[in-house]
Amino acid sequence: MKPLYIIKIGGNVIDNSENLYHFLKDFTAIDGYKILVHGGGKVATQLSDKMGVQTQMVDGRRITDIETLRVVTMVYAGLINKNIVAQLQRFGTNAIGLTGADGNFIKAKKRPVKTIDYGFVGDLDGTSVNAENISALMQAGFTPVFCALTHDGDGQMLNTNADTIASALAVSLSRHYETTLIYCFEKKGVLQDIDDEDSLIRDIDPARYEELKKQQIIHSGMLPKLDNAFAAIGSGVKAVIIGKSDDLKQFSKNEPFGTRLSL
Amino acid sequence: MKPLYIIKIGGNVIDNSENLYHFLKDFTAIDGYKILVHGGGKVATQLSDKMGVQTQMVDGRRITDIETLRVVTMVYAGLINKNIVAQLQRFGTNAIGLTGADGNFIKAKKRPVKTIDYGFVGDLDGTSVNAENISALMQAGFTPVFCALTHDGDGQMLNTNADTIASALAVSLSRHYETTLIYCFEKKGVLQDIDDEDSLIRDIDPARYEELKKQQIIHSGMLPKLDNAFAAIGSGVKAVIIGKSDDLKQFSKNEPFGTRLSL
Numbered sequence: 001m002k003p004l005y006i007i008k009i010g011g012n013v014i015d016n017s018e019n020l021y022h023f024l025k026d027f028t029a030i031d032g033y034k035i036l037v038h039g040g041g042k043v044a045t046q047l048s049d050k051m052g053v054q055t056q057m058v059d060g061r062r063i064t065d066i067e068t069l070r071v072v073t074m075v076y077a078g079l080i081n082k083n084i085v086a087q088l089q090r091f092g093t094n095a096i097g098l099t100g101a102d103g104n105f106i107k108a109k110k111r112p113v114k115t116i117d118y119g120f121v122g123d124l125d126g127t128s129v130n131a132e133n134i135s136a137l138m139q140a141g142f143t144p145v146f147c148a149l150t151h152d153g154d155g156q157m158l159n160t161n162a163d164t165i166a167s168a169l170a171v172s173l174s175r176h177y178e179t180t181l182i183y184c185f186e187k188k189g190v191l192q193d194i195d196d197e198d199s200l201i202r203d204i205d206p207a208r209y210e211e212l213k214k215q216q217i218i219h220s221g222m223l224p225k226l227d228n229a230f231a232a233i234g235s236g237v238k239a240v241i242i243g244k245s246d247d248l249k250q251f252s253k254n255e256p257f258g259t260r261l262s263l
Numbered sequence: 264m265k266p267l268y269i270i271k272i273g274g275n276v277i278d279n280s281e282n283l284y285h286f287l288k289d290f291t292a293i294d295g296y297k298i299l300v301h302g303g304g305k306v307a308t309q310l311s312d313k314m315g316v317q318t319q320m321v322d323g324r325r326i327t328d329i330e331t332l333r334v335v336t337m338v339y340a341g342l343i344n345k346n347i348v349a350q351l352q353r354f355g356t357n358a359i360g361l362t363g364a365d366g367n368f369i370k371a372k373k374r375p376v377k378t379i380d381y382g383f384v385g386d387l388d389g390t391s392v393n394a395e396n397i398s399a400l401m402q403a404g405f406t407p408v409f410c411a412l413t414h415d416g417d418g419q420m421l422n423t424n425a426d427t428i429a430s431a432l433a434v435s436l437s438r439h440y441e442t443t444l445i446y447c448f449e450k451k452g453v454l455q456d457i458d459d460e461d462s463l464i465r466d467i468d469p470a471r472y473e474e475l476k477k478q479q480i481i482h483s484g485m486l487p488k489l490d491n492a493f494a495a496i497g498s499g500v501k502a503v504i505i506g507k508s509d510d511l512k513q514f515s516k517n518e519p520f521g522t523r524l525s526l
Contacts, residue, residue: 047337051313070342074310077360078341079333082412082420086364090418094396096366097340101349102359103405133357133404140403141396142366149345155353157345 004033004138004177008166012186013245014041014080023184023245024084028091029252033138033177035169036095036145038084039162044075064119064159072159073099076147084145096142100150101157103133106165108150108158122150122158124165129172163225167232174236181237182258183225184245189259190226192217204261206230229261238262267296267401267440271429272447276508277304277343286447286508287347291354292515296401296440298432299358299408301347302425307338327382327422335422336362339410348408359405363413364420366396369428371413371421385413385421387428392435426488430495437499444500445521446488447508452522453489455480467524469493492524501525 007027013019027036044062048055048071056063064072081097088095100106100122106129108122128150137144146169148162163183170181190212192199204212209230212218218226229240243251243258251257270290276282290299307325311318311334319326327335344360351358363369363385369392371385391413400407409432411425426446433444453475455462467475472493475481481489492503506514506521514520 047314050315051310073345074337074341076341077345078337078339082336082340082362082364085362086414086420087418089364089367089414089416094367095364096359096361097364098359099345099348101345101352104352104357136403137400137405140399142400151349151352153352155350157349 001176001178002033004035004173004179005030005182006035006037006166006170006173006179007182007184007248008037008039008162009184009245010039010162011041013184014038015043019245020084021087023248024087024093025091026248026252028088028093029249031252034143035134036084036143037148037162037166037169038080038145039148040072040076041080043079044072047071047075058116058118061118061121061161062159063117064121066120069120069157069159073149073157076149081145081147088143088145093143094141095145096137097145097147099147099157100160100165103130103137104153105130105134105144106146106150106160106168107153108160110152110156110158120156120158122152122160124150124160124168129168131172131176134169134173135176163228167228170237171232171235174238179237180239180241181229181232182241182243182251184243184248186244188244188247189242190218190222201259202256204259205263209261226261233261233263264439264441265296267298267436267442268293268445269298269300269429269433269436269442270445270447270511271300271302271425272508273302273425274304275449276447277301278306282508283347284350286511287350287356288354289511289515291351291356292512294515297406298397299347299406300411300425300429300432301343301408302411303335303339304343306342307335310334310338321379321381324381324384324424325422326380327384329383332383332420332422336412336420339412344408344410351406351408356406357404358408359400360408360410362410362420363423363428366393366400367416368393368397368407369409369413369423369431370416371423373415373419373421383419383421385415385423387413387423387431392431394435394439397432397436398439426491430491433500434495434498437501442500443502443504444492444495445504445506445514446492447511448505449507451507451510452505453481453485464522465519467522468526472524489524496524496526
């Protein structure tokens with residue numbers, strides 16, 4: 001199987017034009033099949049404010065009413081996605097900007113209303129990603145750039161978490177490619193001491209993960225991130241790497257980069 | 264050569280959800296390769312107003328300063344394009360929504376400043392359309408849906424007239440496909456008597472066109488439209504059809520539709 005790299009970036013890359021510029025240059029330098037997944041950053045909230053649309057967050061998640069869906073469709077699929085694509089083209093990556101509706105690539109189910117109505121938010125399951133269609137697009141010579149939007153297959157766009165999209169793509173495409181999933185975030189990776197960027201842990205396998213949890217080195221916010229990563233690895237993804245976008249050039253040179261989770 | 268249909272829609276389809284619904288259903292019913300090109304409609308102006316961005320028009324053309332470019336990128340490539348794509352998917356068309364930056368499909372040149380500075384507006388020439396890349400996308404099973412945006416190849420998005428994009432695509436792809444270009448507009452086609460929708464002229468060849476101009480049946484606003492259409496035909500496009508979007512179902516059933524211009 002040929003290697004595939006799926007790389008997810010968030011606000012700390014998107015909201016800073018210098019970070020974004022360097023990231024897209026380093027992304028271009030990576031050989032082989034690759035997919036970029038990006039979140040929304042601050043722009044959606046700024047535009048909502050300008051338009052008088054209230055941003056409602058519950059547990060760090062945006063409640064997506066119909067007005068908010070219009071805003072995120074404009075910002076994620078329009079402004080952010082197309083500016084990333086135009087810059088990638090300048091560096092020589094033949095990018096195509098996408099939502100899950102395009103090519104029917106990612107079909108989600110609207111989240112059922114329980115105690116909270118999240119509105120037009122889409123959840124993914126094992127059947128959501130159309131790996132054959134995405135593979136056809138990559139085989140035709142294009143590099144997919146996904147934003148955090150999906151559809152329900154019945155004409156409705158839905159808002160879906162970018163981390164979740166990246167993970168679902170990786171699991172589904174690992175049947176066709178030797179897939180590595182890379183999450184860029186604000187730290188160099190998983191740190192032994194959260195205040196010391198030099199205390200980076202290079203490799204974590206499931207046994208080490210259990211140790212680190214027992215020692216309370218990994219706790220709170222990192223736990224669901226790493227649980228999800230090991231779940232992806234258990235479902236066929238070769239490795240998950242968590243690292244800083246600034247350091248991605250090391251990865252393109254085959255040098256150690258971030259924290260690598262694998263079996 | 265296999266047939267290809269390039270269909271352009273404007274505000275009278277986009278701004279009316281019922282018209283759009285029927286159009287997309289009829290578009291899906293057309294067999295063979297096809298490309299949809301859409302303009303912007305009223306939404307861009309409405310959003311500009313909401314955001315306090317002034318809309319400046321000169322001779323019916325939008326002056327695209329950097330704020331206006333942000334608005335049209337959000338509205339054309341985000342809101343309108345992705346809603347069209349999600350609806351086409353519901354009808355079974357495997358659509359992918361695009362700007363000219365995606366796949367490096369349409370590279371424009373920023374319009375030089377003469378008496379008027381149009382801002383971030385891109386003009387096309389004979390080398391703008393990458394027919395090979397678009398063909399690769401269609402061969403992979405996807406139906407392109409283009410909005411009225413291009414790029415300069417150097418990281419900058421540009422605003423480009425949708426009629427111009429449709430015509431440039433048709434000319435360039437006519438080397439690979441037997442290409443018919445269809446403009447949907449508010450009338451049934453070219454009318455003998457502008458106030459009588461039953462006076463539709465079915466076929467116009469260059470000789471008939473000269474006659475109709477002499478008799479002043481075709482004048483003012485229709486002249487540049489038809490001049491451009493015959494220029495496209497002179498450059499390899501098989502036929503240009505001008506008709507009403509409501510009547511497109513006739514076309515999918517191989518019944519007469521609109522006014523057909525050809526050699």
